[in-house]
Amino acid sequence: MTWTSTAPSAATPHLEQTAIEMTSVTKVYGDRENPVTALNDVSLRIPTGSFTAIVGPSGSGKSTLLHCGAALDSPTSGTIRIAGTDLTGLSETKRTLLRRDLIGFVFQAYNLVPSLTIGQNITLPARLAGSTIDRDRLAMLVERVGLTDRLNHLPGQLSGGQQQRAAIVRALATDPAVVFADEPTGALDLRTGHEVLRLLRNLVDDLGQTVVMVTHDPSAAARAHRSVVMANGSITKVLDAPTAAQLSYELINQEDQ
Numbered sequence: 001m002t003w004t005s006t007a008p009s010a011a012t013p014h015l016e017q018t019a020i021e022m023t024s025v026t027k028v029y030g031d032r033e034n035p036v037t038a039l040n041d042v043s044l045r046i047p048t049g050s051f052t053a054i055v056g057p058s059g060s061g062k063s064t065l066l067h068c069g070a071a072l073d074s075p076t077s078g079t080i081r082i083a084g085t086d087l088t089g090l091s092e093t094k095r096t097l098l099r100r101d102l103i104g105f106v107f108q109a110y111n112l113v114p115s116l117t118i119g120q121n122i123t124l125p126a127r128l129a130g131s132t133i134d135r136d137r138l139a140m141l142v143e144r145v146g147l148t149d150r151l152n153h154l155p156g157q158l159s160g161g162q163q164q165r166a167a168i169v170r171a172l173a174t175d176p177a178v179v180f181a182d183e184p185t186g187a188l189d190l191r192t193g194h195e196v197l198r199l200l201r202n203l204v205d206d207l208g209q210t211v212v213m214v215t216h217d218p219s220a221a222a223r224a225h226r227s228v229v230m231a232n233g234s235i236t237k238v239l240d241a242p243t244a245a246q247l248s249y250e251l252i253n254q255e256d257q
């Protein structure tokens with residue numbers, strides 16, 4: 001790992017630029033006798049510097065969309081571009097490198113290494129990749145999430161909310177093109193969850209970070225700029241800045257269909 005020392009700059013959202021573009025993406029699991037269409041001809045553009053929530057009932061295809069969009073899985077057909085790179089036909093090695101360089105992940109269960117300190121955890125992806133970390137940017141992120149005095153502590157010595165904030169810094173440390181957050185508040189109480197969502201929103205608004213969040217929770221989704229509503233493997237609605245009540249209505253209607 002190499003450290004550089006450039007001053008952090010407040011990025012401006014570039015909503016006209018595209019972080020992720022999915023065109024006619026279909027994903028079919030299973031075999032010919034028992035196919036399961038998890039995504040059915042989905043097209044979606046995620047603008048750079050935006051905060052997008054993917055919502056929908058269980059089984060609607062949210063995780064599949066996340067896995068394909070984050071280059072963890074390949075679609076059966078259709079194209080996906082991440083920061084301009086077409087994933088079609090990329091080898092597993094190239095997809096792994098692309099994920100390492102362009103994608104950050106935040107999980108419901110934090111996924112911090114229990115035997116490493118918070119400081120070691122947040123630099124781990126960059127150290128594994130042998131890539132450069134901007135020391136000033138990292139210090140700025142750690143300060144933003146209020147963990148400056150907890151860097152030498154082990155994850156088990158922190159609250160759930162603090163561990164999730166550490167996981168968010170880890171995801172952002174390599175300055176990824178997109179951060180995918182999979183139910184990031186699922187393990188947190190309501191208030192702590194809202195603090196984590198406010199943090200994610202601020203990282204988007206202040207630093208121009210692109211965030212895509214999968215959630216079941218309409219009030220969590222309402223913190224994003226835009227919500228993509230899914231049902232049966234398709235996008236049924238895209239709502240700009242919906243309220244939690246609007247989203248609840250949409251989701252209840254989906255479940256009634």
Ligand SMILES: Nc1ncnc2c1ncn2[C@@H]1O[C@H](COP(=O)(O)OP(=O)(O)OP(=O)(O)O)[C@@H](O)[C@H]1O
Pocket residue numbers: 029030036037038056057058059060061062063064065
């Ligand atoms: N590996 C797999 N093999 C077969 N079917 C799968 C596989 N993964 C997902 N599916 C199916 O694809 C559909 C979409 O699943 P997906 O996990 O994307 O939904 P989801 O909206 O994320 O659900 P949840 O909110 O419960 O996590 C479901 O019918 C699911 O059973």
